[in-house]
Amino acid sequence: MRIRTVLVSVLxxxxxxxxxxxxxxxxxxxxxxxxxxxxxxVGFALVVVTFVIRxxxxxxxxxxxxxxxxRTAFCTTIxxxxxxxxxxxxxxxxxxxYLLARQEGLSTxxxxxxxxxxxxxxxxxxxxxxxxxxWGTSDASRLPASLRHGIEVSAALAGLAALMLVAxxxxxxxxxxxxxxxxxxxxxxxxxxxxxRLAGYARTFSTGFAVAREPQALAAALCWSFLLWLVIxxxxxxxxxxxxxxxxxxxxxxxxxxxxxxxxVPTPGGVGSYHEAYRIGVTTFFGAANDKAVAAAIVTxxxxxxxxxxxxxxxxxxxxxxxxxxxxxxxxxxxKESSSHS
Numbered sequence: 001m002r003i004r005t006v007l008v009s010v011l012x013x014x015x016x017x018x019x020x021x022x023x024x025x026x027x028x029x030x031x032x033x034x035x036x037x038x039x040x041x042v043g044f045a046l047v048v049v050t051f052v053i054r055x056x057x058x059x060x061x062x063x064x065x066x067x068x069x070x071r072t073a074f075c076t077t078i079x080x081x082x083x084x085x086x087x088x089x090x091x092x093x094x095x096x097x098y099l100l101a102r103q104e105g106l107s108t109x110x111x112x113x114x115x116x117x118x119x120x121x122x123x124x125x126x127x128x129x130x131x132x133x134x135w136g137t138s139d140a141s142r143l144p145a146s147l148r149h150g151i152e153v154s155a156a157l158a159g160l161a162a163l164m165l166v167a168x169x170x171x172x173x174x175x176x177x178x179x180x181x182x183x184x185x186x187x188x189x190x191x192x193x194x195x196x197r198l199a200g201y202a203r204t205f206s207t208g209f210a211v212a213r214e215p216q217a218l219a220a221a222l223c224w225s226f227l228l229w230l231v232i233x234x235x236x237x238x239x240x241x242x243x244x245x246x247x248x249x250x251x252x253x254x255x256x257x258x259x260x261x262x263x264x265v266p267t268p269g270g271v272g273s274y275h276e277a278y279r280i281g282v283t284t285f286f287g288a289a290n291d292k293a294v295a296a297a298i299v300t301x302x303x304x305x306x307x308x309x310x311x312x313x314x315x316x317x318x319x320x321x322x323x324x325x326x327x328x329x330x331x332x333x334x335x336k337e338s339s340s341h342s
Contacts, residue, residue, distance in 0.1 A: 008267055015265070015272025019279060023294045031243060031295035039242035044303050046235040050228060051077055051308075057121075057224035060217050061114040066106045075315045076100040082312020085269040085305040117221075123162045125225040126260060129233065129253040130155050139248045143285065151254070232256060236300060240282065243296040247286040255281045269305045 055074035062068045080096025097111040134140050134151055143151070233252040236259070240247060247255070255278070262277030263270035278297035282288040288296070 011265070012267040012271045015267065015276060019272055019276045019297070020294065022290055024291050027291040028295045028298070031292050032299060035295070035299065036242040039238045040299065040303065043235045043238040043242070043300075044307065046231050046238070047304055047307065050231050050235070051081070053224055053228045053231065057221050057228065058114065058118065060221040060224065061117050062100075062106070062111070063217055064214060065110045065114070066104065068100065068104050068106070072100055072103050075319075076103070078308060079312045079315055081305075082309045082316075085309045085312075087268055120162070120165045121222055121225040122229070123158070123165065124222070125229045126253075126257060127155060127159050127162055128226070129229055129250075130257050131159070133250040133253040137248065137250050139251060140254075147285070155257075229253075229256065235303070239300045239303065240286075240288075240296055243288075243292055243299070245282050245286060245288045245292060245296055247282070251286060254285060269301070271301075274301055 051074065054077050055070060058073045058077065059068055059070065062073070076096050076099045079099060080092035083092030083095045085092075093115055094112070097115050098108060100106070101108040101111040130151075134148070134155055140148065140151075233249070233256055236255055237247070237249050237252040240252070240255075258277045258281040259270075259274060262274040265273035267273060275294075275297040278300060279290070279293045282293045282296065283290060
């Protein structure tokens with residue numbers, strides 16, 4: 001654990017150093033002070049809206065597993081996001097379903113599966129919006145041919161991956177018993193007790209995708225996903241406009257795709273990688289000056305993570321938890337998830 005923490009810290013510092021290497025910090029500070037406060041406030045309000053949408057969507061995904069309260073879904077979503085902001089390796093994605101399952105008395109493994117389903121819906125919504133920008137706007141047609149071709153190829157490959165994930169989740173949702181038998185057959189070289197437990201886990205995990213069997217609930221979750229990514233894009237667009245970075249609203253769909261890659265790097269909150277992805281995006285595709293891009297990246301990241309970490313601390317305090325316990329709780333969540341496999 002300590003070695004991983006050291007490695008992640010070194011990675012974050014290296015990425016931040018790379019991000020800041022050509023920046024004039026004095027000018028960056030000037031850009032921050034001159035940013036439009038009204039647009040930043042509206043951008044922050046949209047961040048709050050995104051968590052309301054996430055909680056509502058999660059309730060739709062959880063509905064086939066069991067009833068959940070909005071407050072529980074909302075608070076655990078905030079706590080999970082706070083953990084993402086302070087812990088490496090996306091530990092919040094394990095902590096969030098673990099806390100909700102514990103509070104609502106749901107199956108832990110099935111609740112974990114809904115997080116996977118969330119990611120599939122996120123990928124679908126993000127790629128559709130990216131496709132609308134790349135193939136449906138005149139602004140994208142003005143990009144250099146080499147850049148446009150790279151974006152189109154990447155979007156097409158990601159779209160293919162999304163379709164494969166959709167097919168997999170549908171199979172798991174509609175054939176949990178068959179999935180269990182398949183896992184049991186594949187694990188026959190193991191002791192029979194272990195093979196049966198693995199098969200049982202596969203069946204239970206598959207029930208987390210049960211929303212795929214309910215067209216109305218799935219359609220509602222997908223609509224919430226598109227609304228979510230439009231609001232996320234709106235927040236990024238408003239902050240960019242606050243710094244005088246002029247890009248069309250649809251251009252933020254491309255920026256969000258780049259930021260998604262940035263936060264995939266296992267540093268807390270995507271520190272360093274998020275910033276660099278933002279800088280590259282607005283300087284390469286929208287002609288922003290480097291110092292302006294650096295300032296906007298810092299503020300966008302701060303708006304997205306700092307208030308969430310503070311709110312997560314409040315919700316944890318209400319539940320008798322604290323940031324000092326997050327690493328241990330995340331480890332417990334990981335052990336709980338992995339123990340379901342064994």
